[in-house]
Amino acid sequence: MHAHEAGALHADVGQPVPGWLSVPNDVNALLPQLWATGVARQPDGELAVAGVAVSRIAEQFGTPAYVVDEADLRARARGFRTAFEASFPGGADVYYAGKAFLSTAVARWVLEEGLHLDVCTGGELAVALRAGVPGARIGMHGNNKSRAELVEAIEAGVGRVILDSFEEIETLAGLAGERGVRVPVLVRVTVGVEAHTHEYIATAHEDQKFGFSLAGGQAAEAVRRVLASPQLRLLGLHSHIGSQIFDDAGFEVSARRVIGLAARVRDVHGVELEELDLGGGFGIAYTSQDDPATPAEHASRLAEIVEHECRGFGLGVPRVCVEPGRAIAGPAVFTLYRVGVVKTVELDAGARRSYVSVDGGMSDNIRTALYDASYSAALASRTSAAEPVLSRVVGKHCEAGDIVVKDEFLPGDLVAGDLLAVPGTGAYCRSMASNYNHVPRPPVVAVRDGQARLIVRGETIEDLLRLDVG
Amino acid sequence: MHAHEAGALHADVGQPVPGWLSVPNDVNALLPQLWATGVARQPDGELAVAGVAVSRIAEQFGTPAYVVDEADLRARARGFRTAFEASFPGGADVYYAGKAFLSTAVARWVLEEGLHLDVCTGGELAVALRAGVPGARIGMHGNNKSRAELVEAIEAGVGRVILDSFEEIETLAGLAGERGVRVPVLVRVTVGVEAHTHEYIATAHEDQKFGFSLAGGQAAEAVRRVLASPQLRLLGLHSHIGSQIFDDAGFEVSARRVIGLAARVRDVHGVELEELDLGGGFGIAYTSQDDPATPAEHASRLAEIVEHECRGFGLGVPRVCVEPGRAIAGPAVFTLYRVGVVKTVELDAGARRSYVSVDGGMSDNIRTALYDASYSAALASRTSAAEPVLSRVVGKHCEAGDIVVKDEFLPGDLVAGDLLAVPGTGAYCRSMASNYNHVPRPPVVAVRDGQARLIVRGETIEDLLRLDVG
Numbered sequence: 001m002h003a004h005e006a007g008a009l010h011a012d013v014g015q016p017v018p019g020w021l022s023v024p025n026d027v028n029a030l031l032p033q034l035w036a037t038g039v040a041r042q043p044d045g046e047l048a049v050a051g052v053a054v055s056r057i058a059e060q061f062g063t064p065a066y067v068v069d070e071a072d073l074r075a076r077a078r079g080f081r082t083a084f085e086a087s088f089p090g091g092a093d094v095y096y097a098g099k100a101f102l103s104t105a106v107a108r109w110v111l112e113e114g115l116h117l118d119v120c121t122g123g124e125l126a127v128a129l130r131a132g133v134p135g136a137r138i139g140m141h142g143n144n145k146s147r148a149e150l151v152e153a154i155e156a157g158v159g160r161v162i163l164d165s166f167e168e169i170e171t172l173a174g175l176a177g178e179r180g181v182r183v184p185v186l187v188r189v190t191v192g193v194e195a196h197t198h199e200y201i202a203t204a205h206e207d208q209k210f211g212f213s214l215a216g217g218q219a220a221e222a223v224r225r226v227l228a229s230p231q232l233r234l235l236g237l238h239s240h241i242g243s244q245i246f247d248d249a250g251f252e253v254s255a256r257r258v259i260g261l262a263a264r265v266r267d268v269h270g271v272e273l274e275e276l277d278l279g280g281g282f283g284i285a286y287t288s289q290d291d292p293a294t295p296a297e298h299a300s301r302l303a304e305i306v307e308h309e310c311r312g313f314g315l316g317v318p319r320v321c322v323e324p325g326r327a328i329a330g331p332a333v334f335t336l337y338r339v340g341v342v343k344t345v346e347l348d349a350g351a352r353r354s355y356v357s358v359d360g361g362m363s364d365n366i367r368t369a370l371y372d373a374s375y376s377a378a379l380a381s382r383t384s385a386a387e388p389v390l391s392r393v394v395g396k397h398c399e400a401g402d403i404v405v406k407d408e409f410l411p412g413d414l415v416a417g418d419l420l421a422v423p424g425t426g427a428y429c430r431s432m433a434s435n436y437n438h439v440p441r442p443p444v445v446a447v448r449d450g451q452a453r454l455i456v457r458g459e460t461i462e463d464l465l466r467l468d469v470g
Numbered sequence: 471m472h473a474h475e476a477g478a479l480h481a482d483v484g485q486p487v488p489g490w491l492s493v494p495n496d497v498n499a500l501l502p503q504l505w506a507t508g509v510a511r512q513p514d515g516e517l518a519v520a521g522v523a524v525s526r527i528a529e530q531f532g533t534p535a536y537v538v539d540e541a542d543l544r545a546r547a548r549g550f551r552t553a554f555e556a557s558f559p560g561g562a563d564v565y566y567a568g569k570a571f572l573s574t575a576v577a578r579w580v581l582e583e584g585l586h587l588d589v590c591t592g593g594e595l596a597v598a599l600r601a602g603v604p605g606a607r608i609g610m611h612g613n614n615k616s617r618a619e620l621v622e623a624i625e626a627g628v629g630r631v632i633l634d635s636f637e638e639i640e641t642l643a644g645l646a647g648e649r650g651v652r653v654p655v656l657v658r659v660t661v662g663v664e665a666h667t668h669e670y671i672a673t674a675h676e677d678q679k680f681g682f683s684l685a686g687g688q689a690a691e692a693v694r695r696v697l698a699s700p701q702l703r704l705l706g707l708h709s710h711i712g713s714q715i716f717d718d719a720g721f722e723v724s725a726r727r728v729i730g731l732a733a734r735v736r737d738v739h740g741v742e743l744e745e746l747d748l749g750g751g752f753g754i755a756y757t758s759q760d761d762p763a764t765p766a767e768h769a770s771r772l773a774e775i776v777e778h779e780c781r782g783f784g785l786g787v788p789r790v791c792v793e794p795g796r797a798i799a800g801p802a803v804f805t806l807y808r809v810g811v812v813k814t815v816e817l818d819a820g821a822r823r824s825y826v827s828v829d830g831g832m833s834d835n836i837r838t839a840l841y842d843a844s845y846s847a848a849l850a851s852r853t854s855a856a857e858p859v860l861s862r863v864v865g866k867h868c869e870a871g872d873i874v875v876k877d878e879f880l881p882g883d884l885v886a887g888d889l890l891a892v893p894g895t896g897a898y899c900r901s902m903a904s905n906y907n908h909v910p911r912p913p914v915v916a917v918r919d920g921q922a923r924l925i926v927r928g929e930t931i932e933d934l935l936r937l938d939v940g
Contacts, residue, residue: 016677099868099907105940120868123908126931127938144810144827144866165811167886205816207486209825209864209872216816340614341635346675346686355679357614366904370840394679396614398569398590402679416637434836434904437569438593446940455940461596463937468597470575470916470925 016351017390018407020289027411028383033285033292034376034423036069036332038447045383047421051450054336054380054419061445062458063338063419064360066430070109070448073332073426077113080295080324087299088306090317095139097280097325098124100427105446105455106329107131116159118323122149129156139186139323143209150175154183162186162238162277164211166218169225169232176231185226186238186277187212189219191257195242195250197283202253210240214257223265234271236318237262240279243326246292248301251278255305256312263313273318278302280323284330286424287374295327326427333426335364335442336380337404339418340396354391356414361395362402363436365422365429375405381419384411393420397437430456438464486821487860488877490759497881498853503755503762504846504893506539506802508917515853517891521920524806524850524889531915532928533808533889534830536900540579540918543802543896547583550765550794557769558776560787565609567750567795568594570897575916575925576799577601586629588793592619599626609656609793613679620645624653632656632708632747634681636688639695639702646701655696656708656747657682659689661727665712665720667753672723680710684727693735704741706788707732710749713796716762718771721748725775726782733783743788748772750793754800756894757844765797796897803896805834805912806850807874809888810866824861826884831865832872833906835892835899845875851889854881863890867907900926908934 030039030047038050047054049069057067077096084092095118096110102124107117108131117133119125120141128138135157142149143164150172153161163169163185176183188211194201204215212219219237226234239258241250255278262273283292293301302320310317337358345353367373377393388409395402405422414420433441440459445452500509500517508520517524519539527537547566554562565588566580572594577587578601587603589595590611598608605627612619613634620642623631633639633655646653658681664671674685682689689707696704709728711720725748732743753762763771772790780787807828815823837843847863858879865872875892884890903911910929915922 097868102908103938103940108940121866121907121909123905123910123931123934126935127908130935130938141868142866143864143868144829146810146829146866165813167811203818205818207815207817207823208870209813209827209862210870213816340616341637343635343679345677346683347677348673348675353677357679359614359616366836366840370836392679394613396591396612396616398567398611398613400678400680432904432906434902435593436902437591438572438597439591440593441937444940453940456937457939459937461593464593465596465600467911467926467929467933468573468600469927470573470578470914470923 016347016353020287021407021409023388023409027388027409030378031288033290035334036072037075038069038072039334041383047378047380050447052447052452054421057445057452058336058338058419060452061443061454063336064358064364064442065336066333066425066442066444067336068333068426068444068446068455070446073106073329074109074113076328076332077110077115080322080328081114083295083299084320084322087303088317088320091319093319093321095321095323096328097323098128099431100325101329101431102127103444103456104131107133110328111137122152125152125156135159147171154179154181160184160186160235162188163222163226164188166222166225169222169229173229173231182231182233184233184235186235186275187219187222187226188238189214189258189261191239191241191254193241193250193254193257195245195281197244198247200241200250200253214261219261220264227269227271234273236273236275236277238277238279240323241281243281244283245281246283248298248305251302252305255309259306259309259313259315263315266315272315275321276306276318277321277323280325282324282327284327284424287376329426330424331426334421334423335360335425335429337420337422339414339420340416342414342416352390354389354410356391356393356410356420357396358393358404358420359396360442361397361404362399363395363397363434363439364442365404365425366432366434367428368403368406369401374407375422375424377405377408377410377420377422379411379414379418380421384413386411386413388412393422397439435464440464486817486823490757491877491879493858493879497858497879500848501758503760505804506542507545508539508542509804511853517848517850520917522917522922524891527915527922528806528808528889530922531913531924533806534828534834534912535806536803536895536912536914537806538803538896538914538916538925540916543576543799544579544583546798546802547580547585550792550798551584553765553769554790554792557773558787558790561789563789563791565791565793566798567793568598569901570795571799571901572597573914573926574601577603580798581607592622595622595626605629617641624649624651630654630656630705632658633692633696634658636692636695639692639699643699643701652701652703654703654705656705656745657689657692657696658708659684659728659731661709661711661724663711663720663724663727665715665751667714668717670711670720670723684731689731690734697739697741704743706743706745706747708747708749710793711751713751714753715751716753718768718775721772722775725779729776729779729783729785733785736785742785745791746776746788747791747793750795752794752797754797754894757846799896800894801896804891804893805830805895805899807890807892809884809890810886812884812886822860824859824880826861826863826880826890827866828863828874828890829866830912831867831874832869833867833904833909834912835874835895836902836904837898838873838876839871844877845892845894847875847878847880847890847892849881849884849888850891854883856881856883858882863892867909905934910934
């Protein structure tokens with residue numbers, strides 16, 4: 001008996017197949033919502049991105065590799081900007097949330113597409129400045145910015161510091177005073193709304209590290225202190241309600257609460273705030289079960305909500321900011337792996353699962369283990385006429401939880417040497433990558449108009465050993 | 471109202487305090503099972519390790535820093551070796567599981583203490599060889615070893631390759647044949663036992679990527695193929711049943727099953743296997759609720775189990791191997807952080823929680839978020855007479871889930887600038903560390919006899935930017 005005999009894993013096994021997953025009619029087809037627009041099968045069946053075949057990428061850059069469709073990423077960035085500008089006649093700014101994935105190339109791309117950039121550490125700020133992003137286009141986030149980071153932000157002339165604590169108000173005002181500058185700021189408000197995918201939770205309190213509580217009165221007090229400080233210029237309020245949001249209902253509650261605070265600020269201090277930052281969290285598709293809204297849909301729903309709430313409070317509609325990260329970088333990237341060992345495991349009641357091992361794993365994509373995230377996968381180096389079998393894509397790490405794709409139907413004839421592509425890996429994969437098991441982190445390869453180039457080089461064992469001074 | 475006013479978080483709030491956590495009688499006391507033996511408070515109240523005050527470490531190496539008590543790590547390694555040698559008169563080898571934390575210094579230490587070393591990638595093998603570990607003392611694990619890694623293992627003359635798939639048997643035999651060598655191997659058996667903390671699950675099948683199924687007959691077939699290959703020398707069988715095991719009951723089932731297979735191998739092939747590798751997974755204390763067994767207790771229980779099963783099957787007791795990683799490196803290390811923002815958050819029903827932000831987070835310890843792991847913490851730079859308050863230690867990353875210690879009672883007067891120590895971070899913290907948010911990974915500082923030295927240097931922003939070639 002051989003461990004990777006193929007064709008035996010049927011879809012009618014019941015239990016081990018999650019409810020949302022069905023046997024594909026065509027295992028070689030690419031679901032459009034999962035892939036960058038430049039990804040397609042060539043006539044010979046091999047996957048190509050912007051005209052470059054995956055085998056060429058694997059040959060030139062090795063595997064695993066994160067492969068970015070540059071035009072797709074740029075189009076998603078541009079799409080957010082044009083959608084929000086169209087829906088908010090009073091003005092809107094789109095901040096790319098650099099934490100999703102940041103490199104100098106990506107920073108330049110989003111800048112060229114007219115976006116602003118959010119950073120949240122000195123390291124991210126260094127990348128932004130190296131890419132030539134003007135300070136005025138940068139927002140500086142963080143619940144625990146160091147004094148050094150605040151100094152760097154001031155010296156870079158960032159367009160906004162998002163204030164997160166009373167200590168920070170005092171520290172930033174002091175540092176600005178020493179330098180004779182006035183720093184533009186937002187006050188981050190926790191509004192008691194936590195939004196995920198298709199539902200949201202609204203509470204009075206928030207049990208988290210970020211921001212100033214609206215219900216507890218800290219947010220109003222923070223506004224008072226900022227307005228009282230000649231070194232700080234209050235642009236407006238900021239709230240962020242979650243991630244992987246598909247339904248804008250949570251924004252209805254959060255916008256009402258934060259715009260309500262803006263109205264009280266007007267009533268108490270006589271100041272009408274110029275800006276309202278609604279944060280990010282716009283969902284993307286990782287599997288066939290996800291059906292995300294377009295930027296235009298988000299923009300028009302948010303415009304409706306904001307206009308309604310401002311009208312209700314007798315406020316003009318402020319300049320609105322949003323902070324997409326995942327929704328811009330996520331779908332533009334797939335990870336290209338080389339298949340190794342393929343093993344069929346017998347489950348209960350006669351069910352079987354094919355374990356497809358690849359040459360990466362939880363070091364290049366921790367999201368599956370960390371968030372129990374679902375991904376999809378496709379055979380990339382060829383098409384297959386074999387029957388689809390229930391499969392799990394696993395890595396090479398010394399841990400049973402080292403899973404890249406929990407559940408997918410893949411061709412039953414996968415063998416060592418095949419290339420496998422996992423889409424939707426542009427956000428929080430390279431940015432959270434580790435060297436677990438001393439596995440070097442993969443390169444990031446950008447492809448555009450038939451040309452592939454490195455934007456982040458892959459590590460070598462020597463890179464890892466360089467830190468080992470013992 | 472100030473966000474970090476102290477002393478208001480009482481223990482009698484009910485709900486938010488987990489059942490196992492109680493208000494400490496003395497918030498300055500160190501629970502012995504959580505800390506390396508060289509850690510103690512100095513007369514002035516400051517924490518010191520092997521005679522070096524934490525403030526000196528912070529000054530010299532910065533924060534965060536992983537701080538290793540070298541003598542403690544060595545003692546734990548030695549403790550496992552002497553305990554297993556004492557309990558198994560027929561011989562026992564202890565393999566340090568390098569995946570927990572590996573650097574050349576640590577590899578040398580465990581080697582000097584008479585241990586062997588497990589690696590599971592070419593990168594870990596490179597560290598071992600750089601440290602001067604003889605190939606014969608190295609075991610090579612991995613479910614998806616590349617051809618290149620198998621070649622490296624053969625050329626290093628590793629003492630054992632732990633075989634994980636039929637493909638690998640064929641590939642390794644081929645590579646050995648080309649080189650005219652015979653490679654010593656173990657066959658990794660999945661026995662259908664999954665052990666955790668205080669319970670285990672025994673099933674017929676295992677739904678995971680590792681090994682050859684016992685129940686499915688693949689394990690017996692793997693043994694047959696290895697015995698039939700003149701290029702491979704079968705030392706014995708390997709099984710690994712889980713991690714953070716406090717109770718050896720799971721070993722009773724797994725040992726019976728794997729020794730049963732060894733008996734069938736004798737019956738069918740006339741070969742009595744020399745070795746039995748029982749894997750690792752020995753638990754350590756992360757909080758006051760954990761009460762791990764000593765190496766001597768594990769060794770004597772495992773000896774009893776193995777002797778009983780071998781007697782039952784009419785086999786002699788083979789040489790036994792175990793593979794502790796966490797149990798050697800984990801408790802020898804604490805992470806030293808600098809406190810930043812301290813914020814009190816109101817919860818429901820009048821309860822409050824203090825959010826203590828530190829200058830690291832999920833980039834240097836992903837285990838809290840990844841495994842919902844619990845940790846402890848102590849004010850390190852001084853003692854405090856303030857009332858203990860329910861606290862959560864959080865990092866500086868742009869994510870609400872960026873939690874280092876979920877629940878701990880810490881002094882109510884913690885302020886920015888204090889040093890905080892989180893014990894038990896020697897395993898799977900630095901080894902799984904990331905650069906999320908472009909945060910450089912901290913140094914690893916070894917302390918011995920009043921001397922502190924770097925064994926892994928901290929990264930700089932320049933290290934991160936070096937990879938950014940776009």
